[in-house]
Amino acid sequence: MQSVEVDAESIIRVITPALDQSRHKGQAGKIAVIGGCREYTGAPYFAAISALKIGADLSHVFCTKDAAPVIKSYSPELIVHPVLEESYSVREEDKKIIACKVLAEVDKWLERFDCLVIGPGLGRDPFLLDCVSEITRHARKSNIPIVIDGDGLFLVTNHLELVSGYALAVLTPNVNEYKRLVQKVLSSEVNNDDATQQVLSLAKQVGGVTILRKGKSDLISDGDTVKSVSIYGIPRRCGGQGDILSGRQNSLYFYH
Ligand SMILES: NC(=O)C1=CN([C@@H]2O[C@H](COP(=O)(O)OP(=O)(O)OC[C@H]3O[C@@H](n4cnc5c(N)ncnc54)[C@H](OP(=O)(O)O)[C@@H]3O)[C@@H](O)[C@H]2O)[C@@H](O)CC1
């Protein structure tokens, strides 16, 4: 099976709304990133700021208390909520009540968002991931589009029910994340000889979510068709490029 190469630049030009003096703040997009912990403060920043650079009006970050002052210091444009907690800062007996508080804090804002990115720099702390599972469930109940990236993919690969059958979810796996997804969902290994068919099967098997497999050519499938984007960027492969993609994806999803 062949993928269809698309002209991503032309599509972006068509879907991005023109600047218009009659619009008010928020109409070009209110997005949020769920991510950022002790180790990773760059990833949520890259995702949140790139959504703004693409044209969103408001960009929020929900991160751990440790990560928040750092992310705030990168940019005054971001609205940063220090609400997530990792196990090391929560006593066992307080976990239930803290989890409820985290969820209540996020719920206050959730319905205002046009799209969420879940995962850049989230880390893998079990307590934090449990809270993020609940946030994902709430977002899904409210029909908010979600882009899952980074450690969010680690979470959903182990809990496929969080996204399974949710057509408003986009998963953006890199090489490692894709391999884990293929092994979990298709019980097989990555097949680069028929990459198009495999990404199609994967998207279908997860119930029509969109899979964007990052690589030399990005392959994108919703379980019905497969598109590819082969525009070449820069030859450097430094950390953070996927985070920028997921943040931009967030704004573009809303425009589309
Ligand atoms: N500044 C920040 O805050 C940033 C934070 N980040 C956050 O970190 C979290 C974990 O994400 P991650 O990117 O570190 O883990 P993962 O994707 O498993 O890669 C790890 C190793 O896998 C390999 N490898 C990767 N690609 C490959 C390829 N194409 N082909 C072959 N091998 C490949 C390569 O291993 P090596 O070759 O060095 O052995 C690489 O070193 C996540 O939350 C993310 O959002 C990042 O966004 C970066 C900026």
Ligand SMILES: Nc1ncnc2c1ncn2[C@@H]1O[C@H](COP(=O)(O)OP(=O)(O)OP(=O)(O)O)[C@@H](O)[C@H]1O
């Ligand atoms: N081998 C490659 N050649 C050209 N472009 C690539 C290659 N691999 C990835 N890319 C591009 O780089 C972007 C980021 O992909 P990458 O695989 O680095 O994501 P990631 O590992 O999730 O990034 P991050 O460091 O932000 O976590 C993708 O949009 C993809 O188009």
